[in-house]
Amino acid sequence: MNATPNATTTIVRHSGAYALDNYLTSGQGVKSWLLTTDHKRIGILYLWTILVFFLIAAVAAALMRIELLTPAGDLVTSETYNKLFTIHGVLMVWFFLIPSIPTVLGNFVIPMMIGARDVAFPRLNLFSWYLFVAAGALALWSLIHGGVDTGWTFYTPYSTTYANSHVISMAAGIFVAGFSSIITGINFIVTIHKMRAPGLRWFRLPLFIWALYATSLILVLATPVLAITLALMSVERLWGVGIFDPKLGGDPILFQHLFWFYSHPAVYIMILPGMGVISELITCFSRKRVFGYAWVGCSSMAIAVLGFVVWGHHMFVSSQSIYAGMIFSLLSFLVAVPSGIKVFNWTATLYKGSITFQTPMLYALGFIGLFTIGGLTGLCVATLAVDVHVHDTYFVIAHFHYIMVGGMVMAFMGGLHYWWPKITGRLYPEFWGKLAAMITFIGFNLTFFPQFLLGYLGMPRRYHAYPPEFQMLNVLSSAGASILGVGYMLPLIYFLWSLKRGRVAGPNPWRATGLEWQTGSPPPVHNFEGTPIVTASPYMYDAEADRELHMANA
Amino acid sequence: MNAIATAVVAEQFDDIEQQHSAAKLGMWIFLATEVMFFGGLFLAYTVYRFTYGHVFALASRHLDDVFGGVNTAVLLFSSLLMALAVRAAELGRRKQLVRLLLATALFGVLFMTIKAFEYRKDFVEHLVPRFDFRWDGPDAANAELFFWIYFALTGLHAIHVTVGIALILVLALLASAGKFSQNFMPVEITGLYWHFVDIVWVFLFPLLYLAGHR
Amino acid sequence: MTTSPPKLYWKTFVALAVLLAITWSVSYVDLGSFNLIFALGIAVAKAILIMLFFMHIRGSSRLLHFVAAAGVLWLLILLSLVLGDYMTR
Numbered sequence: 001m002n003a004t005p006n007a008t009t010t011i012v013r014h015s016g017a018y019a020l021d022n023y024l025t026s027g028q029g030v031k032s033w034l035l036t037t038d039h040k041r042i043g044i045l046y047l048w049t050i051l052v053f054f055l056i057a058a059v060a061a062a063l064m065r066i067e068l069l070t071p072a073g074d075l076v077t078s079e080t081y082n083k084l085f086t087i088h089g090v091l092m093v094w095f096f097l098i099p100s101i102p103t104v105l106g107n108f109v110i111p112m113m114i115g116a117r118d119v120a121f122p123r124l125n126l127f128s129w130y131l132f133v134a135a136g137a138l139a140l141w142s143l144i145h146g147g148v149d150t151g152w153t154f155y156t157p158y159s160t161t162y163a164n165s166h167v168i169s170m171a172a173g174i175f176v177a178g179f180s181s182i183i184t185g186i187n188f189i190v191t192i193h194k195m196r197a198p199g200l201r202w203f204r205l206p207l208f209i210w211a212l213y214a215t216s217l218i219l220v221l222a223t224p225v226l227a228i229t230l231a232l233m234s235v236e237r238l239w240g241v242g243i244f245d246p247k248l249g250g251d252p253i254l255f256q257h258l259f260w261f262y263s264h265p266a267v268y269i270m271i272l273p274g275m276g277v278i279s280e281l282i283t284c285f286s287r288k289r290v291f292g293y294a295w296v297g298c299s300s301m302a303i304a305v306l307g308f309v310v311w312g313h314h315m316f317v318s319s320q321s322i323y324a325g326m327i328f329s330l331l332s333f334l335v336a337v338p339s340g341i342k343v344f345n346w347t348a349t350l351y352k353g354s355i356t357f358q359t360p361m362l363y364a365l366g367f368i369g370l371f372t373i374g375g376l377t378g379l380c381v382a383t384l385a386v387d388v389h390v391h392d393t394y395f396v397i398a399h400f401h402y403i404m405v406g407g408m409v410m411a412f413m414g415g416l417h418y419w420w421p422k423i424t425g426r427l428y429p430e431f432w433g434k435l436a437a438m439i440t441f442i443g444f445n446l447t448f449f450p451q452f453l454l455g456y457l458g459m460p461r462r463y464h465a466y467p468p469e470f471q472m473l474n475v476l477s478s479a480g481a482s483i484l485g486v487g488y489m490l491p492l493i494y495f496l497w498s499l500k501r502g503r504v505a506g507p508n509p510w511r512a513t514g515l516e517w518q519t520g521s522p523p524p525v526h527n528f529e530g531t532p533i534v535t536a537s538p539y540m541y542d543a544e545a546d547r548e549l550h551m552a553n554a
Numbered sequence: 555m556n557a558i559a560t561a562v563v564a565e566q567f568d569d570i571e572q573q574h575s576a577a578k579l580g581m582w583i584f585l586a587t588e589v590m591f592f593g594g595l596f597l598a599y600t601v602y603r604f605t606y607g608h609v610f611a612l613a614s615r616h617l618d619d620v621f622g623g624v625n626t627a628v629l630l631f632s633s634l635l636m637a638l639a640v641r642a643a644e645l646g647r648r649k650q651l652v653r654l655l656l657a658t659a660l661f662g663v664l665f666m667t668i669k670a671f672e673y674r675k676d677f678v679e680h681l682v683p684r685f686d687f688r689w690d691g692p693d694a695a696n697a698e699l700f701f702w703i704y705f706a707l708t709g710l711h712a713i714h715v716t717v718g719i720a721l722i723l724v725l726a727l728l729a730s731a732g733k734f735s736q737n738f739m740p741v742e743i744t745g746l747y748w749h750f751v752d753i754v755w756v757f758l759f760p761l762l763y764l765a766g767h768r
Numbered sequence: 769m770t771t772s773p774p775k776l777y778w779k780t781f782v783a784l785a786v787l788l789a790i791t792w793s794v795s796y797v798d799l800g801s802f803n804l805i806f807a808l809g810i811a812v813a814k815a816i817l818i819m820l821f822f823m824h825i826r827g828s829s830r831l832l833h834f835v836a837a838a839g840v841l842w843l844l845i846l847l848s849l850v851l852g853d854y855m856t857r
Contacts (some may be wrong), residue, residue: 638777756815757808764795768799
């Protein structure tokens with residue numbers, strides 16, 4: 001069997017090699033960007049936008065970690081601290097994590113991976129970015145006018161009755177961001193159904209596509225529930241009448257049901273795309289076909305669906321019925337099965353692979369380890385009795401940061417490095433890349449592992465002061481955060497540097513098999529010179545043939 | 555493929571058929587989203603009807619079922635007109651299409667007018683929460699809860715009807731300019747939206763107006 | 769051809785109007801908790817008629833059937849699990 005990457009695809013080219021004109025050079029000036037309907041440019045617009053929100057939210061986190069260096073609440077007041085963790089949570093969840101991989105990497109590579117010229121609804125795609133910017137402006141307006149102190153969860157009756165901060169503008173921002181998400185979700189689902197290249201059957205799709213399909217399913221079915229919930233909460237705050245108001249016999253627990261019906265699946269909006277990226281990276285850098293392709297693909301769908309029936313595990317101590325708690329606990333354990341399938345299959349893919357430790361691979365390996373820790377501690381907090389002990393403590397904080405930062409951000413960074421040469425046509429500096437990946441890994445663990453211990457020992461979340469005996473672990477955590485900060489700043493610098501000075505990448509620097517690598521870097525406006533025809537499964541890597549090819553070329 | 559047919563196919567699609575099925579799928583997914591959007595309010599209704607069933611039945615009887623029933627018929631008929639309009643669009647009958655679209659919008663406006671009179675009556679009878687709400691008998695707070703859900707559900711539905719009317723009027727305008735001779739899909743997917751709004755009302759009518767037998 | 773002959777639409781409308789008349793008049797009879805079940809049953813029947821004939825789900829691809837079913841199924845997930853909580857408190 002011919003094992004060169006091109007063997008999986010045939011591209012009908014009109015004439016000659018790749019066109020000189022690519023999507024970056026085909027139009028110049030601000031207007032050509034702000035009015036673009038090119039999925040690749042929209043991906044880059046999103047990248048800049050979420051970077052802004054990431055930096056603001058990171059500053060909030062840094063201030064919190066500085067405050068927590070000492071047991072006394074001395075740097076900021078408790079009110080300011082409340083606003084800090086709220087803005088950190090709101091911006092990181094809705095304005096960084098949820099859009100990160102889908103809108104940046106997803107927008108950029110989905111159409112290319114399936115051999116399409118663009119997404120199904122390019123103008124809607126641009127519209128969703130404008131909605132996102134408008135949403136971000138509302139959130140920033142709220143922040144500038146004093147911020148919100150309810151926590152990212154907006155629990156009633158605090159948010160509706162007692163909070164003296166800019167709850168409504170922040171909720172409005174999230175409401176609008178939700179519609180941006182929904183449009184992206186609809187666009188992706190339709191694109192994946194209707195725009196695949198000839199021969200690209202469902203079980204020939206890259207696993208990244210499966211993951212984003214599952215993500216879009218959640219975006220589309222969960223987000224509207226959040227929208228209506230926040231709308232009801234805002235109306236209740238404005239006019240003092242609403243369905244969560246105990247004065248009318250309303251039930252604040254209903255708010256929590258509605259909120260978590262969205263926000264638990266939202267966790268899978270955040271992690272599933274990361275899993276998709278990891279499947280791409282693991283196969284490419286171990287030069288092997290993925291172990292159990294169908295299982296990995298279908299487990300994404302299973303996680304998306306099961307993710308909808310576990311939300312009650314956030315409410316074990318909320319006075320929800322004990323029987324509901326038992327059911328939700330049991331269902332939560334079920335999510336571990338497809339998650340486990342993924343981890344085992346990635347590990348099996350590595351087995352006897354021809355592994356190279358380039359930067360994306362370092363992030364991918366980091367992801368597997370950190371996600372496993374985050375997932376296993378997830379089982380701890382899904383257990384009714386254990387949750388009573390660790391609920392609202394730093395144990396929970398550590399658990400979900402292992403999933404979201406250790407999982408999703410690692411995957412996002414891995415994916416960004418992996419596709420950077422495709423996006424810009426230039427390679428990032430490998431040495432600095434590896435260094436940043438390792439600094440991030442060390443910094444991350446130093447930041448968040450102590451928080452498991454803190455939480456288990458009983459330190460509650462959302463307080464700016466704590467008993468002196470917790471200081472040692474808090475200092476460790478803050479020190480780790482500063483290292484983590486360096487790990488995030490480095491890529492920012494060398495990515496910008498590489499735009500002008502990075503080595504020219506060529507179409508396929510990783511010798512990867514995906515369709516997106518069968519076209520120029522940066523790709524032409526319509527992605528391919530002709531319509532690709534797919535004739536085989538994805539990930540047709542063959543380490544032996546790679547070596548021969550390498551020798552022949554050398 | 556001839557030049558006229560290619561002119562209406564957007565550049566990301568291979569042919570008009572792909573474009574049609576993509577648009578239709580997109581609209582159906584959006585409608586699933588809408589189901590969940592209304593779903594939050596339906597959940598609130600369900601939970602509180604389960605908890606305060608008796609008060610909800612009493613409160614429901616204060617709503618005028620003539621308004622609700624007639625409005626159901628009005629919306630159902632407008633749906634029929636919309637379905638016929640889609641057919642006219644597919645057959646390329648421009649004049650008939652414009653007339654049917656205008657008639658659909660007219661019945662939408664009729665629905666909103668009836669609704670406005672009903673809201674006015676609710677206001678006069680002190681059934682609007684927070685605006686001099688009055689309730690004879692026990693559990694006034696829970697009755698207020700019912701009316702709040704009633705206004706939230708019908709209000710959200712009314713917003714959807716208004717959007718629908720606007721869309722249909724734009725379609726009528728474009729249709730009279732002969733826009734849909736090649737591609738009737740905009741009419742079809744707007745029709746899907748309009749029928750969905752109808753379906754929501756089909757559930758609102760019994761849940762809100764017929765909750766307690768009369 | 770996506771659409772159907774006008775006669776079918778008119779028949780659908782008449783069926784819907786008859787169902788409306790039934791559900792409205794039955795609400796004047798006390799059936800206990802069956803009032804609700806009956807009213808919901810008729811509403812579901814009306815919704816199905818509208819989807820089948822007005823929205824052309826009949827004759828559409830299986831994919832659209834799935835999408836329509838997913839919307840309903842997810843609403844049922846939301847309702848049933850939350851109601852499960854309230855019923856067992």
